Every structure is written in C-alpha cells, then in structure tokens.
Amino acid sequence: MAGHSGSRRVIYAALAGNLAIAATKFAAAALTGSSAMLSEGVHSLVDTGNGALLLHGMRRAARPPDRTHPLGHGRELYFWSFIVALLVFALGAGVSFYEGVIHIMAPEPFVNAKVNYIVLALSFVFEGSSWLLALKEFRQQKGKQGWLQAVQSSKDPSVYTVLFEDSAALFGLAVAFAGILSAQLLEIPELDGLGSIGIAIILGATAIFLARESKGLLLGEPASSEVQKKVLAIVQDDPAVQRANGILSVHIGPEEIVAGLSIEFEDHLSAPDIEACVERLEARLKKEMPQISRLFVKPQATGTWERRRKAMAEASEEG
Secondary structure, three states: OHHHHHHHHHHHHHHHHHHHHHHHHHHHHHHHOOHHHHHHHHHHHHHHHHHHHHHHHHHHHOOOOOOOOOOOOOOHHHHHHHHHHHHHHHHHHHHHHHHHHHHHHOOOOOOOHHHHHHHHHHHHHHHHHHHHHHHHHHHHHHOOOOHHHHHHHOOOHHHHHHHHHHHHHHHHHHHHHHHHHHHHHHOOOHHHHHHHHHHHHHHHHHHHHHHHHHHHHHHOOOOOHHHHHHHHHHHHOOOOEEEEEEEEEEEEEOOEEEEEEEEEEOOOOOHHHHHHHHHHHHHHHHHHOOOEEEEEEEEOOHHHHHHHHHHHHHHHHHO
16 A cells, blocks of 8 residues: 555645644634634534544555455545535535524624634635645646546546535635625625525535445456556467457456456467466566456356457447
C-alpha cells in the first residue's frame, strides 16, 4: 500500500481540518441560532467521520490474502467508499434539509451574526487548504485525462472522494454565507433555512455521484486498455505462444488486478512446456507489472475465444 502515501496525507489533512471546523461551526450555530451554520457543522462532522472510514478502508484493504479471501481484501476500500457516499446523503443532506425546513416553518432572528461571518471565513481558509492538497494529489494521478474522465477511470476512490467532499464544502460555505447575509440584510430569517436546503441539495448531488462511482468499483471494473495491451504484448512475446487471444481483468483494489488470459500455444508443445511457459509469464509480469496480483491462463483456440467474445459483446448491447 505504499502507493497510498499521498492519499493518506490528503485524508489526514482533511480529517484534522474538518474536526476543528465542525466544533467551531457548532459553537457558532449555538451562539447565533443560524440554521445554515448548524447544517455546515453537521456537514463538517460527517466529513470528519468519512475521512476516518476511508482510512479504515485503506487499512483493511492492505491485509494479505487468506483462506477465506484468496484474492485479497482490496475491495474493502471500495465498500467503505460506498458507505461514505451513503453517509453524505443520509446524514449530511438529510439533516441539512430537515434543519432548513424547520427554520423556514419556525424562523428565528439572528443573534451575534458577526460570529457566523468570522467562522465562515476561517472555514473557507481551512477547507480551501485541504481542497488544494487534494487537488494537487488528484492532478498527479489523472495525468493528461480530463477531470471527469479521470474520476470515471480512476480505481482509487480515496483522493477524489476527499476532493469532491471538499468541493461540496466550499460550495456549501458560499451558500451558507449567501443565506445568512440575505436573511440579515432583508430581515427575512426564512432565507437562512433556505440556505440550509441549498446545502442539502449540494450534498445530495455529491453523494449520488460518489455512490455511482463506488458502485462500479464494487461490481468490478476492468483494467485500463493500456494495461491490457501491455499484458498481451508481454504474453505474445513468449516463443511458446502462438497467439495471445485476449484478457479478462478486474480490479480488486487500486493497484491489484486479477487477470485471466486466453492463449493459443504452439501445437507441438507438451504439457510440461506449457507449464514452463506459464511460469515464465508469471515471473515476467510480476517483475514488469506488479499490479497484476493474480494470473489465470486458459489454453484456448483463437476461434473459440472470438466466438465467446462476440457473445459477451452482444449480451452487453442487449443489457
């Protein structure tokens, strides 16, 4: 899990910042009676818990394979990422919406409104610092891909989850500021509750997007086309291989791929020759592509592979 050092740094920074911000927001909400500030406090508290869950998922995913999980525990990270998305929706968006409705139905005037603005300004600085760190780490991961494409193709949800949470937090702070300021200037306290509902909408949209991405990883996403091409090139390079027909792959972790290879071997090979070839392929892939954690080889005629590949393609189109 050495590759997760950057991810852990981003999560630790977000965790520390959110915990301090949550305590400050709750204190400000108690002093001023602001619904939007209370919603922001809940938001930061949920983000704190989410950071802890992501760290827990990374620790659990790092465990080695065992008898009950022979392919390893890599998908634990995907599971806890999905739980994080559910918490953002259920607790963050749900509580914010509830608080907004309550304060619209029973509005209360502000007390010590300046406290809200000071807390919002400090929160923006802290959240912005965490967001910049997450953005820097994600930029390194995405390479030349577009932002949305990078998220959709990423197999490591830890960094982009923090990035989206921090982005939602910054938008939430802007909405909270607008709600509090308009409620004070126009002397319409209901606008503060409306700001809380706006925060709920932002959190709900973020949660739905994160849940959708986590669902795809949990169900099993294949290795990138670049990785698949490199594996097939290595296999095809072996003298015992007549043709590397294709590969079926699935990520069980950000840097853990299970690959199944369809290979047509040279006709004159004996069983020991084929076994020696498979051992060579395993050794070379382990050296050049350590992310291939498990390799399965199926001797198969090219025609058989093509028929089955065509059948899978047709099934995908019908689905």
